[in-house]
Amino acid sequence: MINRKLSFSNVMLFFGLVFLYLPMFILVIYSFNASKLVTVWAGFSTKWYVELFRDDQLIDSVLTSLNIGVTAATAAVILGTMSAYLLNRFGHFRGRTLFSSMITAPLVMPDVIIGLAMLLMFVSMASTLGWPEDRGMLTIWIAHVTFCTAYTTVVISSRLREMDVSIEEAAMDLGASPVKTFFVVTLPTISPSLISAWLLSFTLSLDDLVIASFVSGPGSTTLPMVVFSSVRLGVSPKVNALATLIILCVSLAAFIAWWFARRSDRAQRDAYRMLGRDQ
Amino acid sequence: MNIKKLLNPDWYELRARMGRRAVIGIPFIWLLVFFLIPFAIVLKISFAYTEIAIPPYSSLFDYADEALTIVLNLGNYLWLADDPLYISAYMGSVEIAFIGTVWCLLVGYPMAYAMAKAPKNWQSALLMAVLLPSWTSFLIRIYAWMGILRNNGLLNNLLMWLGVIDEPLVILNTNVAVYIGIVYAYLPFMVLPLYSNLVKMDKSLIEAAQDLGAKPFECFYKITLPLSMSGIIAGSMLVFIPAVGEVVIPQLLGGPETLMIGKILWQEFFNNRDWPVASALAIVMLLVLLIPIMIFNHSRQKDLEGRS
Numbered sequence: 285m286i287n288r289k290l291s292f293s294n295v296m297l298f299f300g301l302v303f304l305y306l307p308m309f310i311l312v313i314y315s316f317n318a319s320k321l322v323t324v325w326a327g328f329s330t331k332w333y334v335e336l337f338r339d340d341q342l343i344d345s346v347l348t349s350l351n352i353g354v355t356a357a358t359a360a361v362i363l364g365t366m367s368a369y370l371l372n373r374f375g376h377f378r379g380r381t382l383f384s385s386m387i388t389a390p391l392v393m394p395d396v397i398i399g400l401a402m403l404l405m406f407v408s409m410a411s412t413l414g415w416p417e418d419r420g421m422l423t424i425w426i427a428h429v430t431f432c433t434a435y436t437t438v439v440i441s442s443r444l445r446e447m448d449v450s451i452e453e454a455a456m457d458l459g460a461s462p463v464k465t466f467f468v469v470t471l472p473t474i475s476p477s478l479i480s481a482w483l484l485s486f487t488l489s490l491d492d493l494v495i496a497s498f499v500s501g502p503g504s505t506t507l508p509m510v511v512f513s514s515v516r517l518g519v520s521p522k523v524n525a526l527a528t529l530i531i532l533c534v535s536l537a538a539f540i541a542w543w544f545a546r547r548s549d550r551a552q553r554d555a556y557r558m559l560g561r562d563q
Numbered sequence: 564m565n566i567k568k569l570l571n572p573d574w575y576e577l578r579a580r581m582g583r584r585a586v587i588g589i590p591f592i593w594l595l596v597f598f599l600i601p602f603a604i605v606l607k608i609s610f611a612y613t614e615i616a617i618p619p620y621s622s623l624f625d626y627a628d629e630a631l632t633i634v635l636n637l638g639n640y641l642w643l644a645d646d647p648l649y650i651s652a653y654m655g656s657v658e659i660a661f662i663g664t665v666w667c668l669l670v671g672y673p674m675a676y677a678m679a680k681a682p683k684n685w686q687s688a689l690l691m692a693v694l695l696p697s698w699t700s701f702l703i704r705i706y707a708w709m710g711i712l713r714n715n716g717l718l719n720n721l722l723m724w725l726g727v728i729d730e731p732l733v734i735l736n737t738n739v740a741v742y743i744g745i746v747y748a749y750l751p752f753m754v755l756p757l758y759s760n761l762v763k764m765d766k767s768l769i770e771a772a773q774d775l776g777a778k779p780f781e782c783f784y785k786i787t788l789p790l791s792m793s794g795i796i797a798g799s800m801l802v803f804i805p806a807v808g809e810v811v812i813p814q815l816l817g818g819p820e821t822l823m824i825g826k827i828l829w830q831e832f833f834n835n836r837d838w839p840v841a842s843a844l845a846i847v848m849l850l851v852l853l854i855p856i857m858i859f860n861h862s863r864q865k866d867l868e869g870r871s
Contacts, residue, residue, distance in 0.1 A: 292673060296674055300750070303670075304747070304750065310710070367590040377587055383591055393804075396825045396828050397845045400605060400841060430597045433594070515702065531700070531703060542694075546687055
């Protein structure tokens with residue numbers, strides 16, 4: 285196929301990609317089904333999309349999710365940049381092992397454990413410190429910032445590691461303070477990775493059901509929570525329409541993130557070539 | 564030299580040290596407060612009694628008449644050990660996650676291998692194609708399978724139309740559906756570390772082996788496979804650990820026979836509102852996952868800090 289060779293692994297790659305994409309294509313096609321019965325095709329219709337926009341509860345949850353997603357991703361990128369910087373540039377400091385364990389643990393920790401732990405902490409804090417008074421947007425935001433920071437740190441860290449340290453050293457030799465060096469030299473160099481880290485956090489936050497279910501309060505319902513409660517009742521064309529819109533938006537965000545990451549790779553390769561170091 | 568440093572060395576040093584402390588301190592304290600301490604609290608509450616109150620558990624520490632009494636209730640753990648439901652749920656989770664991981668590896672390894680061997684200008688696009696679904700909503704992707712696997716769903720309709728089967732296969736709400744869901748949801752996490760490992764592999768080793776007369780299968784078995792072991796371990800851990808604690812897949816695709824600890828914990832917490840038992844379940848789950856998490860962290864930290 286790709287190698288113009290029909291080897292076993294190429295066939296597997298082809299079927300693997302079909303396996304990954306076919307269910308979503310089916311979902312998208314059936315969202316335009318006029319029939320209320322999901323299995324019977326009754327012609328093309330966009331009425332389920334119209335119905336989505338009439339659902340106030342749904343629109344509210346979308347706004348809540350977007351609000352948390354944007355602010356949590358921004359905070360996670362700031363914290364992730366700091367964490368990546370201190371893991372890559374600070375050498376040894378006290379508690380380094382503990383810190384890097386805390387950074388990597390959320391990557392694999394099951395969501396139920398993180399969600400339960402966060403909730404119990406918020407409850408304990410509320411009873412001893414009186415803060416947070418009630419659970420809602422703020423507690424979901426804190427939880428999302430915490431687990432997204434793990435991902436942003438990994439993304440930014442890999443970029444920071446590839447960056448040539450001698451440029452930073454040159455700036456500092458020429459009299460720039462560490463802070464100025466960071467903002468004038470380091471930050472512009474790693475900025476593509478900041479964009480992809482932000483988009484990754486944003487999609488992770490928009491997608492999270494389990495942690496948000498634990499730490500949310502009665503007043504705040506996020507989009508995945510609404511989707512989950514309607515999905516449990518079974519398959520419906522309205523959920524298909526919603527799913528299609530979600531797939532569309534997320535694919536777009538992912539594509540932009542990939543594009544930025546790829547462009548930075550290429551820019552870096554060109555820079556190396558100019559320096560005569562082919563890599 | 565820095566002019567400020569020459570004029571006022573003390574002030575400059577102080578500011579640099581404060582800056583360094585802030586960069587270390589802010590993320591450190593954030594993770595300490597919102598990630599590490601919560602686990603201590605889960606441990607604490609797993610020793611509490613269930614009470615009908617807000618919050619629904621008893622306090623461990625009691626200070627009265629100048630005496631501090633600490634009451635540790637081991638009952639929650641004994642309750643878990645006593646009830647066969649919980650034990651079989653732990654076994655079931657590990658079993659389902661393990662089989663799911665093996666399937667992911669069997670499907671993902673050839674995919675990663677083909678990607679690593681593909682022409683250079685294809686690789687980035689192929690990687691994107693594999694990763695894109697993992698960015699799309701997890702819930703939606705699992706939901707998509709509900710429509711396909713139902714008794715009157717697409718798969719059964721197709722098979723009946725083809726004449727392969729006469730009666731619809733019952734797949735949804737069985738463990739088969741759970742395996743499909745796990746492979747589908749976690750496949751990208753298996754392919755990514757395998758690909759990044761395989762793409763770095765030195766091709767001259769294979770050429771040397773071929774020159775010396777090794778058959779293709781022998782080459783793979785004796786060279787490629789052992790060299791990609793770190794990728795296999797990283798990918799397997801990325802699938803196995805979250806799959807053990809999976810909540811959404813057993814609830815949407817699984818049936819009554821699907822006993823998984825994440826589902827039980829969820830029900831214990833949201834339906835029974837038994838927070839201490841849910842905490843004890845979480846602690847035992849952590850203990851089960853401790854060794855896999857340590858293996859993963861070890862490989863990840865090497866990666867994060869650029870040592871290899």
